[in-house]
Amino acid sequence: MGWHGGPPPGRGPGWRHDRFTRREEEKLERKVSDIVLLRRLMTYLAPYKRRVIALTSLMIGAAIMSLVTPLMTKIVLDRFIPAGIEAGKTSVLNIWLLAMVALLLAQFGLSYGRQYLIAWVGNKTIYQLREEMVSQIQEMSIRYFAEGETGRIMSRVTNDAEQLSYFLGSGLVSVVSDTIAVVGALLLMFTLSLQLTLLSFAVIPVMFLVPFFMRRRIRKAWRQTRVKIAGMTSVLQETVSGMKVVQAFTRESRDMETFNAVNLETVRARLRATLMAGLFRIGVGLAQVVGTVALLWYSAIQIVNGTVTFGTFVAFQTLLMNFFRPLMTIANFYNDFQSAMAGAERVFELLDTEREVEEAPEGELVELGEVRGEIVYDHVTFGYDPRTPVLRDINLVIRPKEKVALVGPTGAGKTTMINLLCRFYDPQEGSITLDGYDLRKISLRSLRKQMGIVLQDPFLFQGTIKENIKYGRPEATDEEVIEAAKAVNAHEFIMKLPQGYETVVREGATNLSVGQRQLITFARALLVDPKILILDEATSSVDPYTELIIQKGLERLLKDRTAIIIAHRLSTVRNADKIVVIDNGRIVEMGRHEELLEKGGLYTRLYMRQFRDLEEPEELTARQRGAGEPAQRPSMGRRPRGAGPGALRGKMMELRRLIKEREAEGHDVREFKELSRSIFAALRRGDVNSASRKLDEAIERLRNLSNKPQT
């Protein structure tokens, strides 16, 4: 399972790069129009209408303030100082100073309020979105939880939401105030001096636009650097992760060379970017100095002519800044907008995923109390895609406290049977009842209260062992926890751990073995004391030793309840009251272990396959093989012997024994002798599959032969 999926919170350069490319890709895949997304986003801002209005007014206020400060400078230079010179006294300046300080304080207040509200609105919205997303994750159909999806779902809740937060908080509102600031500055400049404004627009584009465009090339150079760094990081990551292999194969010096090379590459890329950045700076510097000098020169002439005042000249320089800075933000807005919309689309896509089953309407809803645990599948047909049913016309009665094993090849529909019982899905046809109630009528909560589940991958939550055992019943006492652990044979090993029940399960539960984790999940299930217990491949990932230990815990766990067991290891299911063999969505065999072995059908073949020295019947092998894997022609031209083909040898011996027996009984066995030789030849060729099949066939026929009356 993808325990380590998803981007780490510590962001390496490599991760950033990946995220970048992913964003780029997904940006192209946009399906929903911006307007639709924006409207929907707006509904999230609606509850905070007053704050949004306050924020907007603060921003407009700040934009206007940014125009007043240069004006104040102009006034002091053009009015107050000359007035002071004329009157010969300095006190006039005091009034100006007071006004200016008051203005600055107001500006400080505005900016504080604005920044606070930006953060509040943006983060509150995201808080809300995240709450909704998590509720959705808890209720959406489990089909979305395919392996490999974990990281993608997570990144919607974390990264995409984060990005939206900036957009909603500042991006959207600041466009309004920035526009006001730009227009205001422009108007003011025109009023102050038409000539200076016109000159500025002749010169300024050089000062601001040249760098604006040059920056792209610099960005490219930096991106190159990041790519190289990411490359180096991945070489490093790989070598460190595989260091044991590196050392086992004495590859140290070679890998050192590889690393040296990528290391040098990053240095080169970085220096190249530095070079570009340096040239860029020179370019910007030159453009700026030309602009500054032209403005100074022209202003000086205008001042001498008396058409421009000194104050206007000073104020103008500030105004130019106040004009261009927001202009740049507006220019970048489209990009921010685009990526925010892409994020919004992914967030809403998650929110719009199909939910699992609906609860029955109020009046029909049944709250289950204690159940007996009788389960009936009545003509159940179901497919994740209704057109391709995974289960077809399943009929199965499970009596209270019965232990039922579901057996069948991979993909036969075993897990689907359980998914339906837990009501992760509803069947398309037929119904499932528990104690006679249709599952669709039972409240989900009371239905699942009856069930305990143990999965193949023993899933533990972050927390102590005790917390994990108590997971389904947080109110359980310590005594009950210990009792449950003892019952499933987990107590002993838990006590051996340094902190006993308080031992914290590490990320990925690396401090516990698979078997130990599985025992904890047994205790967890036992503590809930469910009437129905589901074991989904609960022992497949465990070695035979651990299985021996688990077996006892398992027996205790299964006692006194209805149990449904899916197992690959058929040794686990031998003691079941009923074994249900499923193949291709249908129940093909049903009965006790011995009965099914008598039959010699699919169960027998599956059972035989457990033992590694037995070959799989061909039909099964074909299905089991992945599409990418072609049939393997055995390359060994040697006769299988020893442990591997032991069972085949056993079968051969049985065949010979039967032939002799039947011969002694007076049957004509020439055909079988011939067959025996061809099987032997097939074995020599290494064609074990067909040999095995022929053997089975021959043995079967010889046995039947003995039942027929002799002629």
Next chain:
Amino acid sequence: MGNFIRLMKYVARYWYLFALGLGLIVIYRYLMVVPGLATRRVLNALTPPFDPDEVFRILPRAALTIIGASILSSVVNFVQMYLQSYVSQKTIYNLRNDLFNALIQKSFSFYDRSRVGDIVSRVTSDVDRVRRMTSFWINQMISIVAGFVIWIGVLLSINPWMTILCLLPAPFVFLITNRYRKLSRPIFAEQRRVFAEMNIFLQQNIVGTRVVRIFGQEKREKKRFTGINRRYFDLQLEMAKIRALYPGLNTLIMGVVTALIYWLGGRLIIVTHGTPMEFKWGDLMIFVQGMSSLMAPLRFLSFIVGSYTEAMAAAARIFEILDTEPEVKDKPDAVPLPPVKGEVVFENVTFGYDPDRPVLKNINLRVRPGETVAILGPTGSGKSTLLYLIPRFYDVTSGRILIDGYDIRDVKLKSLREQIGIALQDIYIFSATIRENIAYGKPDATMEEIVAAAKAAQIHDFIMSLPDGYDTVVGERGITLSGGQKQRITIARTLLKDPRILIFDDTTSFVDTETEYKIQKALEALLKGRTAFIVTQRLSAIKNADKIVVLKDGEIVECGTHEELLAKDGIYATIYRTQFAPREEILARRMGGGE
């Protein structure tokens, strides 16, 4: 301080470039002031009542000075930046190489203790922090000091009282910035922690969604998430408050001081009007400019101080790696191990990762050349550990291991490991082509050799079914292989090395029954004449071994051939029966089926 000096030694290799860079900074700082002074002259000339002729006499010269100084300063700045970058890049290049070289020699125990992410971040992020310090910190300090001295000199020559006014905000700006940094750091760290917690929550609830639902814990989980979500929101707001307050305060203070400069300057203009010591407009404006030039670096100063502490912490982590000696290394008088026959002897071997808790106790085992030894035992019984001692991935705590009579600690590591092929339990596939992955231990292998190894490992047909065959890229950047396929490539890789001693550590656990059987058959031929150690969960693979060793709690409890151990009726016999008894039962049933 020790770490600082040690870092400086890395820089010192390029000391002349470094010193040149520092000299250029001072020149640059001076050139930066020149345009301001030229502008001042023009503005002073424009102070009413001005003389137009003088204005036009000064203007061209001032313009030329400004342009000239700006060009020169851009060039100086450019050269200086490049030098600075060059020195710091070379420094970290060397540092990274040293780190990698140290890493590659570290013993297994080091990798058992450390996390990959932590190691990688030391070589990337920590080195980058050091780079920032060597390139930024020192240069910036020089730059700030030079800037201060030059500006104060210029301003003092114009008016001392105004200069004092310009310096007035300095302590406030520094203190405010420092406070800002100190307050925001723990919040930032906490934010990251809560964010990580949110990630873990999500991961667990996504991966474990069935468990959550079946146990009906949605509400409790949701409540837990709301807690995290709320905390994150609160932290963001707390951060926003600080962010709005402190930089805002700085802007306020500097704004007020600017107003004061206009106020005091205005008074000076009024008072000195018409006197020979006249304070002119240009003088006023240069103080406005000077104040912001003096204060701007102070905003950085606090962060520079911070980056120093950060860089020293990073340096400490880096040197920790450089300084820990590899636990397993060649003795000074180690000899190369000559080509071996493959006799392996464990003599009273005791070993523990932590010497107080032995994992293997008093192991005695003699393996003759060409023998196949199967090792089995429960998880944690020390099977893998036993194998890892042979190529000296760890050194024994007591006792010794001999190969062909050589104590493995007396021979050169490289010569020892070259003669041992080991397929590890941690399957590791590198991001490269399949061919490179198989030829990993023998990069000069021919295609025929590679194919032969792949065939023996039963992976050839699969490889051929891929669009690019052996040139298909696998791993992170290529196609994803199943566990079984990876294991088979690992086996092929080991076989290709063609060693006298082979070790297979549970390398077929993901391989399906049929394929494993085929691999075993192929191995039978390949193992002929080689010493082999095999750990596996599957008894059928063990049965044929020359020697079966059963480990329990770090001790050999049973040792012998299949028949011997069955006769002994111990653990092995029990396990054998639990796995094979059912089959016998079937056969018995079949045989009796006729009656």
